[in-house]
Every structure is written in C-alpha cells, then in structure tokens.
Amino acid sequence: MAKLFRAVIMGPPGSGKGTISERIAQRFGLTHLSSGDFVRENIAANTDAGVLAKTYIERGLLVPDHVMTRLLLPRLEEMTRHSWLMDGFPRTLAQAKALNSTCDLDLVISLNIPYETLKDRLSDRWIHPASGRVYNMGFNPPRVQGRDDISGEPLIHHDDDKPEALVARLRQYKDLAKPIINLYKSKGILHTFSGTDTDRIWPYINSLLSTKIPSTSQTDTQRIPMP
Ligand SMILES: Nc1ncnc2c1ncn2[C@@H]1O[C@H](COP(=O)(O)OP(=O)(O)OP(=O)(O)O)[C@@H](O)[C@H]1O
Numbered sequence: 001m002a003k004l005f006r007a008v009i010m011g012p013p014g015s016g017k018g019t020i021s022e023r024i025a026q027r028f029g030l031t032h033l034s035s036g037d038f039v040r041e042n043i044a045a046n047t048d049a050g051v052l053a054k055t056y057i058e059r060g061l062l063v064p065d066h067v068m069t070r071l072l073l074p075r076l077e078e079m080t081r082h083s084w085l086m087d088g089f090p091r092t093l094a095q096a097k098a099l100n101s102t103c104d105l106d107l108v109i110s111l112n113i114p115y116e117t118l119k120d121r122l123s124d125r126w127i128h129p130a131s132g133r134v135y136n137m138g139f140n141p142p143r144v145q146g147r148d149d150i151s152g153e154p155l156i157h158h159d160d161d162k163p164e165a166l167v168a169r170l171r172q173y174k175d176l177a178k179p180i181i182n183l184y185k186s187k188g189i190l191h192t193f194s195g196t197d198t199d200r201i202w203p204y205i206n207s208l209l210s211t212k213i214p215s216t217s218q219t220d221t222q223r224i225p226m227p
C-alpha cells in the first residue's frame with residue numbers, strides 16, 4: 001500500500017484554509033477534514049460532545065481542548081487507509097501535542113495573509129450554515145444571490161466576520177498559533193505561504209505537494225493524459 005500522507009493547514013480566519021483545502025483534496029485525492037464540520041455534525045446528531053460544544057460556540061468561544069480531542073482523535077485513528085488534510089485543528093498547543101501523540105504529520109501549511117485582505121474577504125463571506133459551504137460575493141459567488149448552490153437554502157453572514165469582531169479573532173489566532181507554529185518549525189515540517197490572492201498562492205502549494213505526495217495517492221482523473 002502507498003505511504004499515507006497526513007497534513008495540517010493553519011491560518012487566521014478568512015486566510016483561505018477551506019478554499020485551499022478543497023483544491024488540495026481534489027488535486028491530490030486527500031480527504032479534507034474540517035474541525036468545524038465535525039463540530040457541526042456532532043451538534044446536529046446531538047452527541048454528548050456536540051451538546052457541550054454548542055454551549056461554547058453560541059458564546060463565540062473555542063470549544064475546550066478535551067472536547068475537541070475527544071471528538072477528533074478517534075476519527076483520525078479510524079482513518080488508517082486514507083491520506084488526509086486537517087483544517088481547523090490543532091488550534092492550541094495542547095491540541096497539537098495530543099495530535100502528535102496520535103500520528104506523525106508529514107507537512108504543515110501555514111497561510112500568512114495581510115489584515116486588510118482578511119477584513120475585505122470576511123465582510124463578503126456568506127455561509128450555508130447546515131453544510132458549512134462558503135461563498136464570497138467577488139471570488140466564488142453563489143449561482144443565485146443569497147442562496148446555497150446545492151440546497152437552495154438561504155446563506156447567512158456571521159457576526160464574527162464583521163470587522164469589529166475580526167481584530168479580536170486575529171489576536172486570538174496569533175497568540176494561540178505562535179507556539180504551534182514554533183513546534184512544527186522545530187520538527188522541520190512547516191511551510192509558510194504569504195500573499196493576498198489564493199490563486200497566486202495555489203501554484204506554490206501545488207508544486208510543493210507534488211514533490212511530497214506519492215503519485216499513487218493521487219487520483220487517476222488528476223493525472224495529465226498522455227498525448
Ligand atoms: N480546533 C478547535 N478548537 C476549538 N474550537 C474549535 C476548533 N475547531 C472548531 N472549533 C469551534 O467550532 C467553530 C466553527 O469552526 P470553523 O473552523 O468552521 O469556523 P471559524 O472559527 O469561523 O473559522 P474560520 O473563520 O477560520 O473559517 C469555531 O468558532 C470554534 O468554536
């Protein structure tokens with residue numbers, strides 16, 4: 001069996017983690033795991049962890065480490081046959097240490113995007129709450145304004161994405177991410193990408209991953225056909 005590939009993508013809110021993760025998943029055939037989606041699934045299914053997580057999310061807080069690890073680590077342990085890319089976890093050093101003791105990561109992508117860009121993107125971010133699908137009125141607008149492409153349900157704009165809330169969220173991200181980034185730097189697996197446009201960052205991520213992911217993990221449809 002081909003060697004499995006395990007990666008994490010980090011970045012402040014609005015840095016493009018979800019957008020880039022989807023591209024990576026499509027291009028390289030990795031499974032895109034999103035901690036936010038896991039949390040939402042557990043809330044919808046009314047699991048013990050979901051009920052607990054909801055009380056924090058409703059107050060705009062991060063879910064405590066022990067709840068997140070209890071939710072996510074068993075799922076990762078089950079993924080013995082899949083290569084994956086995790087988006088949204090770890091968010092604290094304690095989570096990073098817990099992840100460390102579960103698996104060996106091959107690579108960490110860190111996105112470094114200017115504040116003004118984040119502010120502009122998030123003020124224009126619309127979300128389909130049930131699925132977590134994300135739209136941006138300039139970058140990837142929905143087919144019908146204000147409606148999710150798949151379900152047709154209304155899109156919402158999070159209060160969290162308003163500029164007033166963003167400064168505090170960014171500060172929290174910086175404080176929490178710093179020791180995690182240092183940990184991955186010291187392991188030699190950190191790769192940082194800076195810029196204002198996902199489309200300009202993407203080719204660099206694409207070529208880095210092409211050198212790291214064994215070609216057998218990539219899906220057939222993504223190979224360039226022979227002439
Ligand atoms: N690793 C984590 N640790 C703690 N709480 C988490 C974690 N991942 C998700 N959550 C909780 O779930 C919520 C939704 O997460 P999600 O990543 O979808 O959205 P977000 O916080 O708005 O992130 P972003 O703006 O970067 O996309 C978070 O606001 C937080 O309360």
Ligand SMILES: Nc1nc2c(ncn2[C@H]2C[C@H](O)[C@@H](COP(=O)(O)OP(=O)(O)O)O2)c(=O)[nH]1
Pocket residue numbers: 011012013014015016017018019020121122124125126134135136137138139196197198199
């Ligand atoms: N204008 C513009 N918008 C972008 C670009 N890349 C992503 N976006 C949009 C999509 C979303 O509405 C928003 C945030 O992206 P996201 O992928 O949800 O980020 P993240 O919060 O998961 O890190 O910005 C980009 O390069 N330009």
